Amino acid sequence: MSALEDRQVLSARGVTVRFYTYAGVVHAVTDAYLDVYEGESVALVGETGSGKSVFTKALTGLIDPPGRIESGSVLFRRRDGRVVDLLKLSPEEVREIRGDEISYVFQDPSSALDPLYTAGDHIAETITEHRGVPKGDALREAVSLLRDVMIPNPEVRVKNYPHELSGGMRQRVVIATAIANKPRLLIADEPTTNLDVTVQAQILDLLKDLRSKYGMSLLLITHNLGVVAETADRVYVMYGGRIAETADVYTVFESPAHPYTQLLLRSVPNPLKKIERLESIPGTVPNLIDMKPGCPFAPRCPFAMEVCSREDPPRVDLGGGHVVHCWLHAKR
Ligand SMILES: Nc1ncnc2c1ncn2[C@@H]1O[C@H](COP(=O)(O)OP(=O)(O)O)[C@@H](O)[C@H]1O
Ligand SMILES: [Mg+2]
Structure with missing residues (x-):
């Protein structure tokens, strides 16, 4: 390690x-x-x-x-x-x-939010769970987080259920939840x-x-x-x-x-x-x-050589943090 x-x-x-x-x-x-x-x-x-x-x-x-x-x-x-x-x-x-x-935001905000909980509930729950902050304080933090994710009227929106929010708003609530604990x-x-x-x-x-x-x-x-x-x-x-x-x-x-x-x-x-x-x-x-050895891109690659579908591609360091895994760049 x-x-x-x-x-x-x-x-x-x-x-x-x-x-x-x-x-x-x-x-x-x-x-x-x-x-x-x-x-x-x-x-x-x-x-x-x-x-x-x-x-x-x-x-x-x-x-x-x-x-x-x-x-x-x-x-x-x-x-x-x-x-x-x-x-x-x-x-x-x-x-x-x-x-x-470390927190995640996924593709679909609707599945990330429970329809029975308000925007504030979602945010407050993660604050309470990880920091032990009392619910009332966590809900006040939720309002300020909704402001941080640019939701207008956060004092009102914090009480909204997911179905009362647009898709974009829902994703903002998910993001507010994800950043709630910095x-x-x-x-x-x-x-x-x-x-x-x-x-x-x-x-x-x-x-x-x-x-x-x-x-x-x-x-x-x-x-x-x-x-x-x-x-x-x-x-x-x-x-x-x-x-x-x-x-x-x-x-x-x-x-x-x-x-x-x-x-x-x-x-x-x-x-x-x-x-x-x-x-x-x-x-x-x-x-x-049941993948075979070799470069996974070889079947679609316009430049594929015989070796490409036989052996895994080498790791080639091109300098400055540029790294490619490809036989075309292998040093001979
Ligand atoms: N639960 C699962 N069971 C079986 N195969 C899965 C499962 N989840 C993902 N895979 C397979 O893993 C591969 C990578 O999927 P994924 O990481 O979702 O791709 P991407 O996010 O790049 O679209 C795909 O072939 C997908 O079918
Ligand atoms: Mg994916």
Whole structure:
């Protein structure tokens, strides 16, 4: 187990998650890794089914049977400075950290909110649970949190039930709940996917503002590279359950090294360049059941060589934090 660097909040290494289903073993995440530093915004990007949600849930052990975290370490620096391996803690110890020092915002705000509880109840509950604050005080804090997430008339809204709020408002309540205990790391998994476009931009702006206001780090999971360009300092590209490439956001858009990243860029409007025609990536995401060795992208890769479907790709360090897992870049 290696230590954390200065200013590093989280370091995941070798995370492998499988699901043991009747149809076979799903290799959802293989040898995945991720670093998050204090105050930075990190994006994890890849098509649907590439393992983003499973990987980021596994960071705090949120994998239920038939899933199993087979291996890996997730070092996390707690508020008090202690470094722990989240995958070695007891479920009770991780539960103490989750919702407090690390919190999640998921795609669908409706399923995150209980229809029988008000906005204030949701926020107050997490404050009471983790900090032992009496309910009355927690509800007063909830009003100020609703103000922080830019909900108008927070004194009124705090008493609203989920059905009385719009989708965008509901996601703001979920975000208020997630930041209620001032987490060191906020993990937002496709937080805007189910919202309409104007609301999406507002929620992303809100997350960016909250990151600096609360001094937290943000891990944003998205299949949308437009969102990445807007929000992230550094990017991890995931494909077939593996990290394909990582670099700072500028490098990802200007000189992507992995053929998958290159194709992904051509399939979305690139905010840094004018491209007239958008292409879609031919083929489909790999079936992760009973995966064979080799690069998962090889069957769709326009540059695939014989070795690519035979052996796992090497990790190639291109310098400056730019790392690609691809045979095309292997040093001979
Ligand atoms: N509970 C489960 N049982 C079986 N397979 C699962 C389960 N959850 C996720 N998977 C599989 O794990 C893979 C990665 O899924 P996921 O992490 O949700 O992808 P993404 O978030 O990138 O869209 C997919 O092949 C998915 O079918
Ligand atoms: Mg997902």
